[in-house]
Amino acid sequence: MNTHELRKSFLDFFVENGHTLMPSASLVPYRDPSVLLTTAGMQPFKPYFLGMAEPPARRLTSVQKCFRTTDIDRVGFTARHCTFFEMLGNFSVGDYFKERAIGFAYTFSTERLGLDPQRLWVSVFEGDDQVEADEEAIGYWTAAGVPMERMVRLPRSDNFWGPPGPTGPCGPCSELYYDRGPEYGCVEPDCRPGCDCDRFLEYWNLVFMQYNMDERHELTPLPSKNIDTGMGLERIAALMQDVSSVFLTDAFYPLIQLGEEVSGRTFGQDQKTDIALRVLADHARAMTFLVADGVLPGNEGRGYVLRRVIRRAARFSRSIAMEPPFLVRFAERTIEMLGDAYPELSERRESVLRVVDSEEERFNRTLDQGLVLLEHEVEKALEAGAAALPGAAAFMLHDTYGFPVEVTREIVEEKGLGLDMEGFETAMEEQRARARSAAGRDTKAVAIQAFARESDHPTEFVGYEKDEVFTVVDKLEPLDGHEVLLALRESPFYAEGGGQAADIGWVETDTGRAEILDVQQQGSVQVLTARVVKGHLQAGTRAKAVISTVHRHSVAANHTGTHLLHYALRSALGRDATQAGSAVRADKFRFDFAYHEPLGPERLAELEETVNRKIVEDHPVRAFTTSYEHARDMGAVALFGEKYGDYVRVVEVDDFSRELCGGTHVSRTSEIGAFKILSEGSVGANVRRIEAVTGRKAVEYYRERDRLVSRAAALLGAQENAFLPAIEKVRRQLSDLQAEVAELRSGKAADIVGTLAAQARELEGGRLLVAQVEARDAEQLVDLTDQLRDRLAPAVVVLSAVTDGKSLLVTNVSKEIEAVRAGDLVKQAVKIMGGGGGGGPTLGRGGGGDPQKLAAALEDLEATLVATLGG
DSSP states (O other): OOHHHHHHHHHHHHHHTTOEEOOOOOSSOSSOTTOSSOOSTTGGGHHHHTTSSOOSOSEEEEEEEEEOOTTGGGTTTSSSOOSEEEEEEEEEESSOOHHHHHHHHHHIIIIISOOOGGGEEEEEEOOOSSSOOOHHHHHHHHHHTOOGGGEEEEOHHHHEEOOSSSSEEEEEEEEEEEEOOGGGSOSOTTOOBTBSSSSEEEEEEEEEEEEEEOTTOOEEEEEEEEEEEEEEHHHHHHHHTTOSSGGGSTTTHHHHHHHHHHHSOOTTSOHHHHHHHHHHHHHHHHHHHHHHTTOOOOSSHHHHHHHHHHHHHHHHHHTTTOOSOOHHHHHHHHHHHHTTTOHHHHHTHHHHHHHHHHHHHHHHHHHHHHHHHHHHHHHHHHHTTOSEEOHHHHHHHHHHHOOOHHHHHHHHHHTTOEEOHHHHHHHHHHHHHHHHHHHSOOHHHHHHHHHHHTOSSOOEEOTTTOSEEEEEEEEEEEOSTTEEEEEESEEOOOOBBTTBOOOOEEEEOSSEEEEEEEEEEETTEEEEEEEEEEEOOOTTOEEEEEEOHHHHHHHHHHHHHHHHHHHHHHHHHOTTOOEEEEEEOSSOEEEEEEOSSOOHHHHHHHHHHHHHHHHHTTOBEEEEEEEHHHHHHTTOBOOTTOOOOSEEEEEEETTTEEEEOOSOOOSBGGGGOOEEEEEEEEEETTEEEEEEEEHHHHHHHHHHHHHHHHHHHHHHTOOGGGHHHHHHHHHHHHHHHHHHHHHHHHHHHHHHHHHHHTTOEEETTEEEEEEEOOOSSHHHHHHHHHHHHHHHOSEEEEEEEEETTEEEEEEEEOTTOTTOOHHHHHHHHHHHHOSEEEEOSSEEEEEOSOGGGHHHHHHHHHHHHHHHHOO
8 A cells, every 4th residue: 555545545444434534734733832843643633632622523533744853863864763754543532432442443454454463462551650550451452352462561651642742631552563573573582562673563552542741740630531543654654565664665765766866876775875865855755844834944943943854954965975956856856745635735835945945055055164163173172182072062063053963973083083972962961951941831821721621611702893791700710919810701802813912901890800911712711811900809700891992903903904014015026925924913013924035125115105005095894704615715815824614714805805814903994094114124044024013103103203304404404304415415524534534544554564564574485574563453454464465475474463452463474475374373373362263374363362462472473483484
């Protein structure tokens, strides 16, 4: 079976058994801060398992795109580790449990896949202090036909799954293994599942999800017992296609073949080639799917993961002499292979190719810098007499420039050095600790999620229609100080989401009043963070909830402004200028979009003109609900990374802008008032950001500009309408004065050059001048040494100065004098005076050392040069 047939067979089987087919969610998790990327098939269904949302059906099945970074450094070095993979899964939300899940797995394995029942093994949870041994699963496997001698009890590290982040659903699990035969195994007589060899291939994990783990690792029962199973498509494909590695399946092999074609090498010819080709094949899939799901290269979060994947692929390809650029070809091959199964790859093809090409080009420049840096670090270690390159230096190369530590080791060993692996591992662990800390959610976020999970009633949002409502405080929980968490039966408050800030306002009861500070949606429950400003509030009481209409209008004006800006961008730059994120607040908004170059003042002015024209034209803005398919047929723009149901809300501005959007908006464009772009710049590779204001803030912006013009005109002694001519007059006067100063300095410099040239020594190898002078900065020193070198050529010129208490040193060597390198002279000097510096054969620069040691450094240099050039 090829991978297409396996997907179809799996989904058909479970649909036939009453499961609802669910599409794969994005690799970017929807409103789940616990993880950077979707790491498991069940992750999109977490709200259902936690009881925070109602599932579309109790039985679900899917093929989910997944991405795990935990083993990224092992990808390429084994036959099975991957970053991106597809997870086949069947799920039960409070419907069937262990007996039916085990029956489905056994039937599909033996009847649909045709696996030999005599070679099937299973593992079960052996139990620990928290959870008892899973005797129930053993009984169901026995009933299915698996004998006890092919069952293995394994500890929590092997047979207890989850949660997918620091907290969440989890439970004991039971795994299916297939015995591939002694030829795949080790020599141990008791080899069985759990052994590190490749004989027993684990291909399916059945998770009996019945607990929720909190931040203290304590387990509490979930509202219902659930099933979450996962079977890696690539792994079962290796089994069904009878190959020894996932990289030999049809999921990877076309990419391996492309690597052979580009490199001129053959997979299997040597270890270095195999590692590089496996890295390329895996990372090609990974980078293509990440970009297609809206991730862009960056220095943190998901962007850093993508950047690391692309750079690792580029770096390993160099190890087998592949000439860049070529990663675009691997992205194209991935789209050819998987575009039918995942249409978003074809839809985003141009963006994927552009991002990959740009990042590869950027890294090739960075890599060359990294090689120079490594050479410098090796030189420092050799000069210090060290036996090994410091681990911190190796980590910096690994982390910043994408150098695998194995490559660094190879390079330093060629130079006769070892590598401080202990220091490297220490730096790596420090980074992991920082990453774990950054990934952990703050205590308030944890409290909000727990509060929502324990709430008895969903919240009805009525804020599209009403600014205030009489309702009931369903639940209340105090936080630190005067803050509380609230859940209302009906709420007019818009919860933060879709890039839009939450409403503010107040809730008032007979016993007290509270200001609303924040609103978060957790499944079907809206959680309000409030500060009690009068009396006290309590659960079960009637309340009046009121939004701040001033705040709501400012946010709504900015949100409709983003839609008008998006329209203007796509009109001016083309449909490829797609939204990559936004943040809509009351005071301003930012809008991120995919584009490859700065817009420039003319384009920005064009965008402002377009948006302000649409505002003045007073177009109607309306929102309506329709089916997702109908919305797409109408041309409504959907945002990548957002999760949409069968029915969606569309915000339409007249007949020229339609977007899927749940936010609040003005009813007519004229209510926005005015629009002004504050800034435009880059926030990552191929991502631009515009910050803008509307309404009152835009008027404030223009008033401030009026005040600036008035003040500037007053300083110039000119009328406001003569402001620019006055500036031009001052600019001409300044230019004339600068020319006069330059002439005076040139004459003085000529006198200085003449005086210094007369001090030069005549040596056999050329003239030599070593002197300390007065100079404004290093640039003036460089200019003086250039003039002196040209006048005295062939010559070696060394000039120093003390400026603002800091030592400066410049060395300049004629090309004809090959026995002396300018950069080496600087390095020799800083050993005495301190500081740092370096340079090339003809020009060196340094400084920052102790001024009192400058004379000694010059004396040492002069002695060396006299000896080299011949006194």
